Amino acid sequence: MGMGLVVSECQCLLKLFSSTKKKRSFHDLLRLTHKWTVVFHTKQHKNEKKPAKKLFPNSYLFKQWTVELSEDDQRKAEDLFQKYGYNAFLSDQLPLDRELPDTRDHRCIGREYPHNLPTLSVVLIYLDEALSVIQRAICSIINRTPAHLLKEIILVDDHSTNEDLKTQLHVYMSSINEKHPGLVKMVTHSEQKGLSQARISGWKAVTGDVVAILDAHIEVHVKWAEPLLARIQADRTLVLSPVFDSVNYYDLQVAKYPIYAHGFDWSLWCRYVGFPQKWYDQNDPSQPGKSPSVMGILVVDRLFFGEIGTLDGGMEVYGGENVELGIRVWLCGGSIEIVPCSKIAHIERAHKPYVSDISNVMKRNALRVAEVWMDEYKINVNIAWGLPIQNHGIDIGDVSERKKLRERLKCKPFKWYLENVYPELNPINDLLGYGVLINDLQTRLCLDKGPFEENTPILYPCNFMESQIFYYTASGEIFAHPLKFLKNNRNRYLIDPGSGRFPELSWCSDTEKQKHMYWDFKQISADQTGKYEKNVFLQDCRNQHWKIQNIIQDF
Missing domain, CATH: 3.90.550.10 (Spore Coat Polysaccharide Biosynthesis Protein SpsA; Chain A)
Incomplete structure (x- = not known):
């Protein structure tokens, strides 16, 4: 509401009062005042802008940034957000020399x-x-x-x-x-x-x-x-x-x-x-x-x-x-x-606009680092990415010059780095195999973590996704993806709860290991009747065999 509108309405009201030849009573004046007040508020209401429609309610930008913008500005802001991964629309309005809060100790x-x-x-x-x-x-x-x-x-x-x-x-x-x-x-x-x-x-x-x-x-x-x-x-x-x-x-x-x-x-x-x-x-x-x-x-x-x-x-x-x-x-x-x-x-960008999926190039670069610097531990990078130890099929480029650099600088072995610089990184040197687990009686089905909230593994059509990746250790432990690579992190282990017919997945660390979590695969059985094909049972099975996708050592 502008001040000019208030003045003009008041002037009109005073002009009406002064131009009347007939003497008005106090009640007449109140009625006229009420009449013009109604007119005034009606005009005021017509001049008010309605809130703009929310054009991008599911946008990562507008879920967090709750400001009132015109529809045109919303489109501009969303376009710039998709282009850059951050609120460039707002950036363009901020001072270039803005002050920052001093967050130092x-x-x-x-x-x-x-x-x-x-x-x-x-x-x-x-x-x-x-x-x-x-x-x-x-x-x-x-x-x-x-x-x-x-x-x-x-x-x-x-x-x-x-x-x-x-x-x-x-x-x-x-x-x-x-x-x-x-x-x-x-x-x-x-x-x-x-x-x-x-x-x-x-x-x-x-x-x-x-x-x-x-x-x-x-x-x-x-x-x-x-x-x-x-x-x-x-x-x-x-x-x-x-x-x-x-x-x-x-x-x-x-x-x-x-x-x-x-x-x-x-x-x-x-x-x-x-x-x-x-x-x-x-x-x-x-x-x-x-x-x-x-x-x-x-x-x-x-x-x-x-x-x-x-x-x-x-x-x-x-x-x-x-x-x-x-x-x-x-x-x-x-x-x-x-x-x-x-x-x-x-x-912190919401997304990286210059590449839609960073994982593939990251995988390739990680294998390149492993080949030059990680010695016998380089297989852990393959394990982390779910790749076979040999013949992973990814071109990492020529690393000969980087290997010559390592020789010229007389660099220490990677084992020294693990022991002296980054001892928190788990060397995971006790794995025997990793990948999907397939039962020979149900070869189209793989062991799957099942619904997260239920903690009960199931058999599910093989898709080789993360929910079907498992790791088998020399001590007989089976744990599920993702593998926790830092020491003392909690992994999700396959356990026998000690009662009932079905195994379960349970969170525990190296210091919290449970008794019934060591397997030789003989205790895990797939259904042979076809009635319960998605169930995995706990029973002594002699005629079934499980195959794990990638073998590190024979067992």
Whole structure:
């Protein structure tokens, strides 16, 4: 309701009163007032906008981001969300120099660092990123890095197709370089080469003492660089990671993450893990802590990075290259630390727009890492991905140069890494077989976990999906997918509950094992009558045999 409407209605009412020649009674005036009040509210109601229809009620964006938008704006926001995996519509409306909440430990805030730290080059990698997100990353780096330490910002464009990244971004770069000559530079790929190659291209272009290789969908916090540079000044063989804060993909608000080390499972998917116990014994969460690996963002002495072989350029698209780096650094003379006083806010995408299914390329990259670095433990990667030990049929590319690098650097065996760096990773050296279990009387049916809430396995038409993957150990245990690769994690074991006709699936860890969970397959029987073909029975069966898909050792 505008103020002009109120004034005009009041003026009309006063004009009516003053123009009447007949003397009005007080009640007449009330009736007229009521009449015009009704008219006024009717006009006001007509001018009010109805709430826009919710066009995308099932969108991951609008399930979380509950704002009132016009239908046109909803379409724009959803289109941009599908394109980028985060709320680029909102990003375009936020200030490029927005403030971030200070999420550092209080002991970090007043900490002082030497003035004469190494110089820093920052590499930002992107592929069809939202323009405002890249601009905000650049702006935060310039505003929150001491000018005498910031040598340059290198943008690496891995063959983007967005027109605004070819025009408006260059205009933005030019405006910065007018104030800071030569500060922002760009490297462009004529074809998409993937994350590893893009990071290598950025490293080749930098000239600073230290290189920080970051995603472009980040914002750095205040005093982010000094703790990293001070650590590398003290030890050039360190590879460092700041601590990430999460930027919600839907409203771009910053959420503080707990401080963890970076690890991985045998499929080489990254995951957060605990620090070594001595880090916790310090009772000071502002101190750097040793880590088995890095999530991807890394800060390293520029020359040392070259000496240890940068990244594996044979990796495709995305995934596994950070785990490969983590293993190689530890085995070949360096170490990895997480630095809690350095904070970077990182947008957590709802989906990766540049590839619809990352699992296939991740599988291929993981096998490549295993072949070069994991020695006798490389079969665990096959097991994790459900692949046969021999002849998995996946082309991992030429690894001869990476094997020569390992020899040249005189790197330690992977067993040393498991024992000294990442003892939490279960070596799973007691498996005899894995995959689907098929009974010879019902060869079209496989053992299946059945409905999750029932914990009762069944026979089901073979589909070779995760619900039908089982693992058989030398001690006679059978447990179900997914295999828990960290020690003391709980696995889902097949047990004999001790009563009734049917086996069950039960959660337990190595310290909680139950009595009736050791099998030689003679106790598990498939129905032979055809009446209960989906049931698995507990009984002594002499004429049935079970076959497990992949055999590691004969049993």
